Amino acid sequence: METSYRKPRKRGRYVKKIVDDYCVVDIETTGLSWQRDQIIEIGIVKVRQGHIFDQYVQLIDPHKDISHFITQLTGIDNDMVFGMPELRDIIDEVLDFIGDDIIIGHNTAFDLSFIANHFGQDIENEYMDTLQFSRKVYPHLPHHRLTDMVELLGLSNNEHRALADCIATHELYEHLKQHILQNQIPL
Template identity: 50%
Template structure:
């Protein structure tokens, strides 16, 4: 355990919910984050995400997120840029950060690959 003096005072605590456990095959269903400055929560980012596929009963049981809750929500392509901008390059921390970051990276790669393809097709 790190001494209290080594804990950063400015960071973002991140938690994602997903359709499963594979960043390559599953999708994000919720992004939840709080921005901390000088040890105090100063902002929140909470957004359900339509994964474009059904959520299994097991995942609903684990997360409390149902297909009905997601059907009218934005897709990841519509919110990922906003979330990345919101983070302001802060340090991300969380309970299982490696898992969450793997999903953020995989989704960013998919989103920006699609944008690149669309851009190339229009020129």
């Protein structure tokens, strides 16, 4: 699916809150530009009362070759996505799954820019970013990448796969949330 938009779509409204109910969203893509690259996998973890309640994951046929670099990074190759649904075929089920939940991710603006622009519609949900929370809680660290935080805190291994990254991000948010509450760190 070729994307060409005149004006970038709205990716939601950034907030900082302590919440127990939310959806963690992560995507894998053919590259870093929502204008040129395609989504090849989307994962969502629905959280209720701080615990994973449901999950959604889907590989997507980008109708574009996946580079060797992206395959090395994600483990997703052209054979894996061949014959998978096209993005337009899953838009409604993804949006229905998320509903009105607050969206959480690590570097959320990246994922939501792709989603809003490739879905062709504004995202109205509030969203939060564990990258920003990590910087607030651990300002002394040189890097706050998800991989770094997973290693530091001994969380589930993220694999640059959508569902695994959602689970790691959920664990990270719950850890950060407890740290913020216990230490009364202002948001």
